[in-house]
Amino acid sequence: MSEFIPVLTKEDIDAQVSHVAQSISIDYKDRELILIGILKGAFIFLSDLIRQLSIPVKVDFMCVSSYGDSTSSSGRIKLSKDVDIDIKNKDVLIVEDIVDTGRTLSHLVEHFHSAGAASVRICTLIDKRERRETDVTVDYACHTVEKGFLVGYGLDYAEFYRNLPEVYHLKL
Secondary structure, X not given: OOEEEEEEOXXXXXXXXXXXXXXXXXXXXXXXXXXXXEEOOOHHHHHHHHHHOOOOEEEEEEEEEOOOOOOOOOOXXXXXXXXXXXXXXXXXXXXXXXXXXXXXXXXXXXXXXXXXXXXXXXXEEEEEOOOOOOOOOOOEEEEEEOOOOEEEOOEOEXXXXXXXXXXXXXXX
């Protein structure tokens, strides 16, 4: 039987999303910003984030995975949907649910730079450093968590639990 241990309440999440949105709005004032949500996990975070921004933005999505039905990264990055918006000479902000090993985001930063993006930065709901394997810079993080397998608020285990309104440590 799975056990859910509370990590972040809805109120914690809301407060931090608002704070990060203010920082992004200041940093990108008078610039053309494209937010790239990484599916599937970031869709809830991205929808809350863009509603808190005070600047105009464009939004697109990518579908990238490395976990499958496991609790650890396979190490293989699978890109099943690329962006549709032209990012050449544009500022790109990758919006992710969680940064864990850093491999996927390192790959995406390189991908966007090679496509001609003017700048590429990272925004994440959760920066989890327990299993970090790649030196990746997280520019905006709502929360830093040291360890645990997390679910809820878009985060899943084998496609389940994304719908939970708060973040929990899942003990299997």
